[in-house]
Amino acid sequence: MFFESWSDLGRVLAVGVCAYAALILLLRASGKRTLTKMNAFDFVVTIALGSTLATILLNRDVSLAEGVLAMALLVWLQFAITWSSARWAAVHRLVASEPTLLLHDGEFLREAMRRERVNERELRQGLRNHGIEDPGQARCVVLETDGAFSVVRADSR
Template sequence: MGDISFWEMIWRTTVSFAVLLFLARIMGKKQISQLTFFHYVTGITIGSIAAEIASQKETPFVDGIISLVWWAILTILMTYISQLSPKVRLLLDDEPTIIIKDGNISVKSLKSSRMNMDDVMMLLREQSIFSIDDVEYAVLETNGELSVLKKVAEQGATKQDVKADLTAPTYIPSEIISDGKLVRKNLKELNLDEEWVMKKLRKQGIHSIKEVYFAQIQTNGSLSINLKDNGL
């Protein structure tokens, strides 16, 4: 490995970082979350190329950047094609595999997925399931995670089961005030305004938004408030 000067390394790393950040944004959230094996591999490769550009003097800088950008373009192109063609999507992402069906383990599916029961039990325990007898269906997703449908007797009771209130929430819990300042973006999305906030604050004896460190609207429209001067 050839020597690389300090400032050249800083320059290479800075430019590589900027290019990588830009590419990450245009490749989208699916690539960042690495939802499938294809995106997992491409994500690692792109990161490796960026590291090579930043640290290896033998790697021509411009050639490395071109390689990085071209790899990202290929990833975006294949993702776009997979959206149009189910066959290509199957080739790139594979398909979910049923591991347990009607409470019975599919040995054939385990072999095709190159898994054993230790692997399955570990994935079940991660979902707080310790007995195979509790499982009706288990599906191995394309990202390697296991989706589980418990047997009816093992499923938790829902609000409908216990005849609880099924009214849809009026609001989604959202940050309204942060460090004494209104979060206007959230207010706008909730169709609320500053006057509405002040009415809520005055009901609790608070006369200035600056007194509030954090405030969050709850599903019923009430405010959860933490003051800056709360003695803690």
């Protein structure tokens, strides 16, 4: 249960170094967009890459070559979708959400907040994270596609 064999540990070390190196090479070759936090689709790909790396390391039934091919496939699919999304609006609408205005001139936009499942407490926390105590000090708050709040101060006009 705690230890089975030195060869198992050696396999994890050898395959881990090779799989990690392969992942780094794939990510460098694919460009900066692969691991951005642009939208839910990008997040899912990032999680899938981590899960694939863990499977390569810990599952004897998955060879290094199979695992590297799986990671390469995920990176290639990410590249193909983002490339297509940048060229065709229909693909972009399918994989990316749009930013949502949640507060305007100090007024909470309750319907938008309800649609995005953001409550007032979370929005006020987002304001405080940007150094704003009173919602009236904000011209607007936007829920970005990556889930972050963008805040524009009322005095920034």
